[in-house]
Amino acid sequence: MSEKNRDGKRTARERLAVEREKQKTAEKRRRTLIVGASVVCVLGLAAVIGVVAANAGKNKSGSAGPVVAPSGAQGKDSLAVPVGKDGAKATLTVWEDFRCPACQSFETVYRPTLHELTDAGKLRIEYHLVRLIDGNLGGSGSLRAANAAACAQDAGKFRDYHDVLYANQPKETDDAFADNAKLIALAGKVTGLDTPAFRACVKNGTHDNWVNKSHKAFGAGGFASTPTVLFNGKNIYADQTLTPAKLKEMVEAANR
Template identity: 35%
Template sequence: MSQDKNKKRVSARERIQEAQRREQQAAKRRQRIVVAVSAVAVLALAGGVAVAVNSASAKDDKNSASASAQLVVPANVSGDNGTVITYGKADAPHTMEIYEDFRCPVCKHFEAANGETVKKLTEDGRIKVNFHLASFLDKNLGGKGSRTALAAAGAALNEGVDKFKAFHDVLYANQPDEREDGFGDVNHILELAGQVPGLKTDAFVKAVTDKTYAPWAAKVADAFNDSGVTGTPTVKVDGKTVNLFVGNSVATPEQFTAQVKQAAGLQ
């Protein structure tokens, strides 16, 4: 009887070891991080993990591929070196900081749950939103989707802050699986831009096609890497971190709004 139990234990251990070996091989093929990011996304949906983890190597990624091109900064930027995108009234007394990567699956979940709430919170002029955008998932997952989407977002920003916000929302609503580099296809990016009324001007299409804002996107990503934020999405209000998950589920718009107002000292 005890021998049977020992055999079962050995068999179970062997199965675990084999599963671990296969997982390690798969992780290497996907540049080690995709499994972790996917797991975080699933856990976030199921019960309380709030961020997609930024890899330790992300801060070392300075997006040097675009460094040699001419730096063109889009209109309507803010912050140090024009790397911040401000939505809402620039002189609003309170500031919400949102840190995101367009390929981050948990960011998509946050945007689906509370993206519209973020917009509503700016409407009375007391809160503005500063977007800090990243591209670390390109290095972690392979591809260029984060950088391509970020550069296209710069082209949208050049057309207007409202155009940027609408394009930002379309990108998250149509985010591909993080293991796929769907945003790396410029033609696909332009197709998605067609969902934003008035965005696809000749200037916008040329800027996206010519990658005019790729060097700027690299600077924006560098600023994120230097921010000290270790995961996406991260939301802070007047320097205080907002919990994006409450208990075992994502914060409802009411819960998110209450946290934001409490952090800002608003009624």
């Protein structure tokens, strides 16, 4: 092979090596840009979530009116609606959204056990109402239903109306509970609830800002999903082995 040919092949290899190095550099730069863009997307999503959360903190009219807790509300800032006997040795804290399908599932599966234990004086439930789905999907059905449930609490009918709302829950994407007329119609399923006082409370959004304050406390507590269920302060619903029978045994054990 001539010296000229050898030089030509060497030069070609060098050019190929340089080209490959350029490609590596370009690929590295491309990956850096992709990662950077991904970080921006995440931050952008966080910003959107922040805006949604901020908007969720306002009532339907956007005003910052007084926080009116329903009758008998207890706990810090009177944000808990109690069901069951005061002084019961077992306490279940439940954070719920009336538009939340998972909350409906929890109530459907555990309701007979919860009623049995609260009626026996062995369990006390503290319900905290939030409007998570309003923020995720838009609308105001979570807020309107929670306000109506608080109005039912004023009338001493919270548990019955709470159960009616879940039994008649619309699809998650259907903001049917935003209609006060529907919430009032459902009150007809609870004996003695559909009164002028209840209707006025629902229509006026008497407890809207109380619901908003409860929703804010939900976020401040570090909770991210509904239902969040705490047994004597310990989060138990995330335990995939939890069943109504297991919950009943936990309550029975606390009462021994």
